[in-house]
Amino acid sequence: MTDPRYGGIAVLDFGSQYTQLIARRVREQNVYAEVFPFDADPAKVNAHEPRGYILSGGPSSVYEPGAPQLAHWMLKRNQETHTPILGVCYGMQALTHALGGIVSPSQAREFGPAQIQQTQYSPLLHGLPGQMNVWMSHGDRIEQPPSGFLPLAESDNSPHAAMGDLTRGLYGVQFHPEVVHTPQGAEILHNFIFGICGCEANWSPASFIEDALAAIRAQVGDEKVLLGLSGGVDSAVAGALIHRAISDQLTAIFVNTGLLRLNEPEDVVRVFQDEQGMNLIAVDATENFLEGLQGKTEPEQKRKLIGKLFIDTFAESARHLQGVKFLAQGTIYPDVIESAANSKSAHVIKSHHNVGGLPDDLQFKLVEPLRDLFKDEVRKVGTALGLPDHIVWRQPFPGPGLAVRCLGDITWERLETLRQADAIFTEELDKAGLLMRGTAQAFAVLLPVKSVGVMGDQRTYEEVIALRAVTTDDFMTADWARLPYDLLAKVSNRIVNEVRRVNRVTYDITSKPPGTIEWE
Ligand code: XMP
Numbered sequence: 001m002t003d004p005r006y007g008g009i010a011v012l013d014f015g016s017q018y019t020q021l022i023a024r025r026v027r028e029q030n031v032y033a034e035v036f037p038f039d040a041d042p043a044k045v046n047a048h049e050p051r052g053y054i055l056s057g058g059p060s061s062v063y064e065p066g067a068p069q070l071a072h073w074m075l076k077r078n079q080e081t082h083t084p085i086l087g088v089c090y091g092m093q094a095l096t097h098a099l100g101g102i103v104s105p106s107q108a109r110e111f112g113p114a115q116i117q118q119t120q121y122s123p124l125l126h127g128l129p130g131q132m133n134v135w136m137s138h139g140d141r142i143e144q145p146p147s148g149f150l151p152l153a154e155s156d157n158s159p160h161a162a163m164g165d166l167t168r169g170l171y172g173v174q175f176h177p178e179v180v181h182t183p184q185g186a187e188i189l190h191n192f193i194f195g196i197c198g199c200e201a202n203w204s205p206a207s208f209i210e211d212a213l214a215a216i217r218a219q220v221g222d223e224k225v226l227l228g229l230s231g232g233v234d235s236a237v238a239g240a241l242i243h244r245a246i247s248d249q250l251t252a253i254f255v256n257t258g259l260l261r262l263n264e265p266e267d268v269v270r271v272f273q274d275e276q277g278m279n280l281i282a283v284d285a286t287e288n289f290l291e292g293l294q295g296k297t298e299p300e301q302k303r304k305l306i307g308k309l310f311i312d313t314f315a316e317s318a319r320h321l322q323g324v325k326f327l328a329q330g331t332i333y334p335d336v337i338e339s340a341a342n343s344k345s346a347h348v349i350k351s352h353h354n355v356g357g358l359p360d361d362l363q364f365k366l367v368e369p370l371r372d373l374f375k376d377e378v379r380k381v382g383t384a385l386g387l388p389d390h391i392v393w394r395q396p397f398p399g400p401g402l403a404v405r406c407l408g409d410i411t412w413e414r415l416e417t418l419r420q421a422d423a424i425f426t427e428e429l430d431k432a433g434l435l436m437r438g439t440a441q442a443f444a445v446l447l448p449v450k451s452v453g454v455m456g457d458q459r460t461y462e463e464v465i466a467l468r469a470v471t472t473d474d475f476m477t478a479d480w481a482r483l484p485y486d487l488l489a490k491v492s493n494r495i496v497n498e499v500r501r502v503n504r505v506t507y508d509i510t511s512k513p514p515g516t517i518e519w520e
């Protein structure tokens with residue numbers, strides 16, 4: 001079987017917040033897509049022989065000095081090999097500018113929903129209605145397309161809402177087909193990927209797994225691999241994949257920091273040791289962590305200390321293992337793209353559980369089998385590898401664990417209070433079908449204040465729990481989830497009745513920004 005990464009789409013990033021979304025939308029159609037900075041080395045962009053290029057949007061104005069420009073090699077390649085190009089928003093303007101057309105500031109800027117009308121048949125809009133709703137977000141527009149281009153669709157403010165040079169396979173759209181607010185966006189991308197570029201739909205979890213198993217075996221040979229298993233989705237799927245490839249050559253270390261959610265440590269051991277049959281070293285470092293955290297209430301101080309304790313614990317266990325050459329990490333594609341965009345080292349080390357900071361006597365080569373996958377693909381691979389839903393669909397959880405959600409003093413008693421309240425919230429959300437569907441992340445926070453209440457005829461002075469539930473696509477911005485009142489009432493009632501030392505429950509109704517998702 002050929003490597004399914006070949007013959008896909010290369011996405012060139014001009015700085016849009018939606019660039020990754022373009023690649024995800026292509027992959028949802030079972031075609032591999034990779035993201036590159038707009039000025040990436042052509043040898044890298046073309047390494048997997050893409051059959052088409054998509055140029056992302058971006059915040060700049062193409063006619064301003066220093067604005068990112070379309071690389072000339074791409075136009076040359078289009079001439080020589082007829083590899084099609086689709087420019088999206090700024091990408092369309094960069095294409096226009098590079099080919100001698102004119103881009104200028106628009107009198108009326110378009111942000112949000114707009115309607116376009118097709119003005120001419122094209123393979124790009126083939127089979128789509130004459131009028132369509134789309135999502136626009138631009139201040140510049142095409143004043144004059146390059147020669148050879150025809151207007152394909154117009155909107156009130158954009159005479160060239162879509163344009164194309166059908167002979168050369170060059171297209172541009174002023175709107176964003178990658179966002180859900182462009183209902184026909186997926187079909188437009190489908191037309192480009194299959195109809196215009198001739199890609200094949202060969203990218204799937206199964207094809208990825210087959211390829212990844214061979215790559216892992218080729219990379220590590222007979223050597224031993226070490227994995228830090230956090231219980232989170234990425235390290236779990238990386239572990240399951242590597243285990244399938246090399247079975248007993250893999251050893252996983254799981255550190256119970258005492259800062260995990262209810263039943264989480266037991267769950268990790270059961271799934272990975274008992275069910276998957278992995279060599280697992282489970283270290284209970286709860287006492288160490290609690291001792292270290294005693295009296296520490298400042299968030300950054302907590303984070304740093306937890307990072308250091310984690311490394312120390314992990315390193316000590318790793319030192320007992322003989323002859324390990326490789327360290328496996330659950331690095332995923334968004335981490336890789338971010339590190340390339342920031343021009344940092346090629347191997348990004350996840351901030352949580354920062355095992356990259358291992359001491360000098362413990363240096364390994366990295367195995368990162370999920371480097372090419374988006375989170376939703378990681379989940380699909382996890383399911384295909386037989387991991388249970390409660391691991392695959394686990395909510396994002398910060399590396400420093402409940403320390404981030406236990407504000408003020410961290411004691412075993414307060415952690416237990418938080419764990420129980422959190423478990424009740426999660427259980428009720430799950431029963432209501434809202435865990436990971438109506439909400440992207442939901443958890444309880446224990447506040448560093450006490451409040452007065454009344455129970456029976458007694459005055460109480462007890463802890464306060466805040467519930468946090470958000471909807472978000474990318475965790476960069478988020479909105480608070482509009483949970484049903486009845487559900488909130490039930491959760492609140494259960495928490496004050498079932499969790500000792502809590503007499504008040506609040507619901508956080510702050511979006512991000514200005515709030516963050518966690519409270520710290
Ligand atoms: P904030 O609170 O910054 O969180 O809005 C955004 C997302 O990041 C998660 N988060 C972390 N994840 N290590 C992680 O791996 C961390 O130290 C960390 N801190 C926050 C948070 O849960 C949310 O999903």
